Amino acid sequence: MKTNEELQRDVQNAIKWEPQLHAAEIGVTAKDGIVTLMGTVDAYFKKIEAENAAKNVDGVKAIVEEINVRYSNSQKSDTDIANDVIKALIDCWSVPNEKLKVKVEDGWITLEGHLTWNYQKEAAEKAIAYLPGVKGINNQIKIKSEIQDQIEKKDVERALKSNWTLHSQEILVRVDGTKVILTGAVSSLYQKDLAEKTAWKTPGVWSVDNQLVVEQKYATVI
Structure with a gap:
């Protein structure tokens, strides 16, 4: 504690x-x-x-x-930032950049569009996070899988249990069409994020609703 x-x-x-x-x-x-x-x-x-x-x-x-x-040097214009973002997305081989739209307002970048895998959505954000002038990223990219097979609950459960940092956690899985819902408890915020990333790797997933609760007791000093 x-x-x-x-x-x-x-x-x-x-x-x-x-x-x-x-x-x-x-x-x-x-x-x-x-x-x-x-x-x-x-x-x-x-x-x-x-x-x-x-x-x-x-x-x-x-x-x-x-x-x-807050940047110490002169702030880049939104036009310059937009050009840098577009170039960075083009250079990122794992992101189908032609499916994305970019908006820049006062250094804040908004990404929109549809991709087939969540790792592509994450890669798009990582590709632009280090660009000069960026103040924040609003990642509104939606996942629309090309796989039409129904998600199998047991596949998600198997993936979670195969990870040694998650297999002992009390994670419950529910599947609703193309959506995976995670409930239960884990012992750290890191494990909560890891469980969600693992669920996203399941073929056919369009969204993950992560309702996991982090449970840990704390000593109280009076």
Whole structure:
């Protein structure tokens, strides 16, 4: 069991160990497993790195993200950012860029369109996260699988159990057409995300409703 102070310290240390982050930029508070990240960073990818570092800390149930992105040099125009985004998507071999639409407004990028696999959606976001001038990404890409076979519940369950970090967790699977619903409990936010990513790999999945709850007890200091 961790106290709030212990969880706060563990998250701070996790961020400190990320080579691309400066711990002084990011403040951390923790209460009953909910971690709040605050501060200002000079690149969007640093914001993502901080979130990922916090997710991997044992005991984190949820993250409240209040990190701002502020560039020290002159901000690139939305037109320049849009051109960089289009080029980055073209250069990313795993993304069928002709199926996507891009909108840029004050450094915020919105991605729209339809792809056949979730890994393509994730790859599109990763391809543009490191671009200069990006303040945020709103990924609204929809998944529309070309596979018409009905999703088998047992296939999703087998995939979850085959992963050693998930096989002992209390994860329940329900299938509704092309949608997978995950309920039950896991012991970390990392496992919750991993379960969703694993379910997405099932052929024919169009959406995943991740209702998993992170359960862990905390010591209370009075």
